[in-house]
Amino acid sequence: MALFGLFFFFFCFKIDCFGSIFIPESSRQGQSGWFEKGKWCSCRALQSTYVEDTCTVEDARDYGHTHLAEIINYADKFENKAILLIHFSARYQLDVIENAVSALPPPLAGRVFALTKGF
Numbered sequence: 001m002a003l004f005g006l007f008f009f010f011f012c013f014k015i016d017c018f019g020s021i022f023i024p025e026s027s028r029q030g031q032s033g034w035f036e037k038g039k040w041c042s043c044r045a046l047q048s049t050y051v052e053d054t055c056t057v058e059d060a061r062d063y064g065h066t067h068l069a070e071i072i073n074y075a076d077k078f079e080n081k082a083i084l085l086i087h088f089s090a091r092y093q094l095d096v097i098e099n100a101v102s103a104l105p106p107p108l109a110g111r112v113f114a115l116t117k118g119f
Helices: 002-007 057-062 068-073 094-102
Strands: 026-028 043-047 082-086 112-114
Touching: 057 068, 068 082, 094 112
Parallel strands: 026 043, 043 082, 082 112
Antiparallel strands: none
8 A cells, every 4th residue: 555655646637639538547635626636536545634523624724634524525526436545643543543434424435545554
């Protein structure tokens, strides 16, 4: 999984000079426009700095981060086959992150994974 980060792109698709459309297999979230970028890619990486209610979505956004609750709010919009959560706050123990991911509701359940090695 650690090598997975090498395959992320900032774009979801590009059109070449012949009009062909290429849709990459993976995408990663930037700090702005995070929802729209990459929503059609097979695999997408999203930062989920906060996973508990001790920090609100607004607090996370104030510091340029994303809360898991915000990802859940957009759950029905994601068309990705897999979503990899990255960039967790150091305040969390591994079990807290794993519990938050395992408790995700449909349609996120079973296709969201946490990259926790080295966080």
